[in-house]
Amino acid sequence: MQAELENYKSNEINLNVSEDISILYIVQHELLNQKEVEFAGVVLKHQLKEDFSFRIVTKKSKPLDILHKALQSSSDNALKVKEMIELAVNKEKSADST
Secondary structure, eight states: OEEEEEEEOSSEEEEEEESOHHHHHHHHHHHHTSTTEEEEEEEESOTTSOOEEEEEEESSSOHHHHHHHHHHHHHHHHHHHHHHHHHHHHHHHHHHHO
């Protein structure tokens, strides 16, 4: 993920992110599942560019620490989905070969 820090406060961070919005929505979902997060949002800055503003507001916690947790959780979930797909494909292949 390519991100540029726009603004940082003790409980708030604004990032300029050049990434596919679906990735940002996954991270946003993980952020909103954390009790320390008051707000997490993604805004498209320009219709013709993949240039997004990603804002995170926490209650008291450091927003970069919370973002790191959400990124790790998103990555772990993506690996689980990958494993489930691979198992399903392998199961289908073995059923076809018999």
